[in-house]
Amino acid sequence: MIRYTTAGESHGQMLVGILEGVPAGLDISASYINNQLRRRKLGYGRGGRMKIETDEVTLVSGVRFGRTLGSPIALMIQNNDWKNWTEVMSVESSGIGIPKITLPRPGHADYAGSLKYGFDDIRNVIDRASARETAMRVACCTIVRKVLEECGVLIASHVLSIGRAECKIRNEAVLRALRSPESLSALSARADSSEVRMLDPIAEKKAIGLIKAAKKQGDTLGGVFEVIASGLPIGLGSYVHFDRRLDAQLVQALVSIQAVKGAEVGAAFELAKLPGSQVHDELLLDRKGNIVRPTNHAGGLEGGVTNGQPIILHAAMKPISTLAHPLRSVDLKNRTNVRSRYERSDVCALPACAVIGEAVIAPVLANAFLEKFGGDSMKELQKSLKKWAH
Ligand code: EPS
Secondary structure, three states: OOEEEEEOOOOOOEEEEEEEOOOEOOEOOHHHHHHHHHHHHOOOOOOOHHHHOOOOEEEEEOEEOOEEOOOOEEEEEEOHHHHHOOOOOOOOOOOOOOOOOOOOOOOOOHHHHHHHHOOOOOHHHHHHHOHHHHHHHHHHHHHHHHHHHOOOOEEEEEEEEEOOEEOOOOOHHHHHHHHOHHHHHHHHHHHHOOOOOOOOHHHHHHHHHHHHHHHHOOOOOOEEEEEEEEOOOOOOOOOOOHHHOHHHHHHHHHHOOOOEEEEEEOOHHHHOOOOHHHOOOOOEEOOOOOEEOOOOOOOOEEOOEEOOOOEEEEEEEOOOOOOOOOOEEEEOOOOEEEEOOOOOOOOOOHHHHHHHHHHHHHHHHHHHHHHHHOOOEHHHHHHHHHHOOO
């Protein structure tokens, strides 16, 4: 099974990752991974940090002559900003003379994190709770995503809303993409061409305006994004035990992204308002005798098992908790009421978060593949997948 670990503080020397369980014989290169890292950096509303970072991965082990060996893959991404933080983030020095942060920012891990680990300096929390870590997550998950691509699975995303700027209609591009896997690449390219990764130009314009206004007011914005995966065979995941339900695993992966507070399969919260007769996807026979589903409200999963339809997931990202006009807080050193503190941050990171969403579901899907089809090498995996036809 595939598992991965990341290490690294936001302003430390580098991010490090180890990815284990990738089948042997997968073609992979740093430039392939870097393309996803580049997508993760983009988006209107990002702060100054993204201008500093180049986010280029170094593959240290587990790959030889451009192919995976089946052994653990070690990866590194330098933090360019580290050169400005060598004293504050020093591994070896005593830390004497380095000012301590004692004002927790509401909404961040600052307060609960410093109490949990017994820190008198919130910097220890900030730097690991930061979404900088997602650069390494995307790097690790992109290798896994390549495994899926070679099994015919494509993953894409787009932003549904930012603040009150909502894509109102189910965009034509999305409907097309749900019908044919090839159109999913077109959808992804179209989302990438928008600064906010939105497909609806009216919502896009409104979102950019809202982000501008939020920045001016020292505020931040959240929103909702959609992730779609197509080309999945029927029968991944299982209903037989709670922890094998693929829908639950996918939602867990999405909510594990920094600042994501909710996730749903299909339009679950909307569908909960309707009677069953308007929700469930009927099964019909087409002229050739194939079973077809006229709708996909279930988001590609029934009983926690893939049903051959594209997987559709939504995730809600809260507004970023670092505000230029900080909220009220308490100084933990002298227990006085104060305004919290600001440090450089993003105003809105929805476009990046959607790209991270694409990445983090890859290991979940790939593990479901490996569970069903097995394989120490890509050849083995692809061979047993071919035999499974519905
Ligand atoms: C983040 C704060 C900002 C973001 C960062 C996440 O970083 P900094 O404090 O250095 O300005 O830009 O995101 C990244 C660095 C990244 O690579 O995505 C936070 O507090 O979570």
